[in-house]
Amino acid sequence: MILFLLIFVLLYGGMHAYFFVKFKAAFSLSAGPVWGLALFLLLMVLAPILVHQLERLNCEWGARLLAYFGYTWMGFIFLFFAAGLLVDLYRMMIGAGSFFTGDILKSWQPGPWLRFLLPAGAALGVTLYGLVEASQVRLETIKIKSSKIPVEIGKLTIAQISDVHLGLVVREHRLKKILNRVMAAQPDILVSTGDLVDGEICRMEEVMTLLRDFKAPRGKFAITGNHEYYAGLKRALECTEQAGFKILRGEMVYVANAINIAGVDDPQGKSFGQYIEIDEMELLSKADSSRFTLFLKHRPEINPKALGLFDLQLSGHTHKGQIWPFTLLVRRFFPRDAGSFPLGNGSWLHVSRGSGTWGPPIRFLAPPEVTVIEIARE
Secondary structure, X not given: OHHHHHHHHHHHHHHHHHHHHHHHHHOOOOHHHHHHHXXXXXXXXXXXXXXXXXXXXXXXXXXXXXXXXXXXXXXXHXXXXXXXXXXXHHHHHHHHHHHHXXXXXXXXXXXXXXXXXXXXXXXXXXXXXXXXXXXXXXEEEEEEEEOOOOOOOOEEEEEEEOOOOEOOOEOHHHHHHHHHHHHHHXXXXXXXXXXXXXXXXXXXXXXXXXXXXXXXXXXXXXXXXXXXXXXXXXHHHHHHHHOOOEEOOOEEEEEOOOEEEEEOOOHHHHHHOOOOOOOHHHHXXXXXXXXXXXXXXXXXXXXXXXXXXXXXXXEOOOHHHOEOOHHHHHHHHOOOOOEEEEEEOOEEEEEOOOOOOOOOOOOEOOOOEEEEEEEEEO
16 A cells, blocks of 8 residues: 555656646746645645545545545646647657758747646646536446346346445435436346445445435345455445445355356455455356356456356446546556457456546546346347
């Protein structure tokens, strides 16, 4: 955790230093405003840490206010940094061209004022748009035909929520929008594929009541994500159970005489000494192969030896990057970052873009989703 905080402060602080240099070059400011800007940027760098401390002191209103503003600023500064690098790349290209053409291209060079305003304007516009996109939860429908669904059942509807990140920022208002999408599908089964709660859990009783009041006729099932461990596993599991979910930690259940559902812990638990080690092949081999097997696994990682032992794996974790161009980095670690993928041997994977937000309460080119899987007898 100390190493993570050190890397975070260095990287995040570097983005703020970049903003400071660009701002100072664009505007002629006296010492007072410059120091004021420096102190504000330092506060924003430390905001995530201060939020955690305020929550520990039970100062919920202060933690929530600083979290919303600080995390929105986090999205803005990341977008400013990305846009600023593009402007700098353009400047370098013009500079390289001027080496061969003389003064012809010099008039195309943006001045310090423009070099700040262009990325700042782009970042502000995307941030405002991203706040709206993050609230527009989409319904993604997957239709599957399988001979493994019993004749007397005919069709099963499963709703998947993932990466909701309930906490200081994602609260009742956002959860109601997610649940409205779920209720519109009238699912038989509701599953949560990890990160139901965020790193901060603050007075969650009312929020969890909304989830508890939603009844799925054939059950509600959940698994752990990495943030359940960051939040404190004991408290996170209590919240999930209060919401009416049965938590699958290396377990399999047979539901409604129709479908096998298996779930495993997120490997983040290893660093906390709270991981339930289970061999996926051993777990999935216990399933009745004549029935449809649904496998819940937070990260979209595939064990090649398990292919053919499950019909559909539901995952999340990636958020599809949440904010483009961060998507490009996420895709390097998780090539299957969102959508449905055939894996071979009759196994499929669906990766949710996530239903909520982590960190910045914004999304850009990665809208949130609730996934509805309709499995009908072939």
